[in-house]
Amino acid sequence: MKEHVMACIDGSGYATAVCDYAAWASQRLEAPLTFLHVIDNHAPPEAGNLSGNIGLGSREHLLEELASLDERRAKLSREQGRVMLEAACQRAVDDGVDEPHSRQRNGELVETLHDLEGETRLLVMGKRGESAHRASEHLGSNLERVVRAVHRPILMVPETFRAPQRVMVAFDGSRTTRKGIEMIAASPLFAGLTCHVVTVGADIADIQAQLDWAIDTLNDAGIKAHKAIRAGDVEATLRDYQREQAIDLLIMGAYGHSRIRHLLVGSTTTAMLRSADVPLLLLR
Structure with missing residues (x-):
């Protein structure tokens, strides 16, 4: 199939x-x-017991009218x-x-x-x-x-279309985000696009090594990639970077039920979903 x-x-x-x-x-x-x-x-609204003051006959007529209205609405x-x-x-x-x-x-x-x-x-x-x-x-x-x-x-x-040219992926070096990089590298959806790999946190050797791996993986797949490490609040920093670099597609990961539950209750991904004015791709 x-x-x-x-x-x-x-x-x-x-x-x-x-x-x-x-x-x-x-x-x-x-x-x-x-x-x-x-x-x-x-489900159609409950008719309730309309047989009181208006009489049983009127109730039957109303039920017929409701059924007819439902049929017309469905058509x-x-x-x-x-x-x-x-x-x-x-x-x-x-x-x-x-x-x-x-x-x-x-x-x-x-x-x-x-x-x-x-x-x-x-x-x-x-x-x-x-x-x-x-x-x-x-x-x-x-x-x-x-x-x-x-x-x-x-x-x-969002409500208006613009063919993506520059994409951004939030990256923290975890197994989840590494899997996301591998999925991006393997997908023809991103061929020929520029990918910004952004980490929010401290500029330390381990993070630099993880970013270098991500950039090499994307470059080997023919995707032009840039790396960046920024300090600050995660959501605000990612949003600022997106606007500075004219990013027109955001990519974030969502894996497993526990992550999805967290994603939908106040996480960075939820905040990005709510505030995004460009398309956001959730990788599964």
């Missing part, structure tokens, strides 16, 4: 950027592209989704993708993505969905739940 770049689209302001970043990734990875729209059919959601999927596929074709695919599913988004995990090489999502709060540092609840449930690389994108 061939693995796809799987792009989640909905009616949010992120849908266009999701299309463009997914098309970019699909072409660089030489992987097929599939757009996914999930219709979350919420409208399917049609809206179909139109969005057609537009996404056409945009991907305009971006140079050959034969993009589309899928429409009924159900819950996280469960659907978990079911499709075996077919997914890279998952592309907007920072927030159409029903999420618009505050700039608010993460959509679906994104947090997807990060917990899906064990595939996840690309979270």
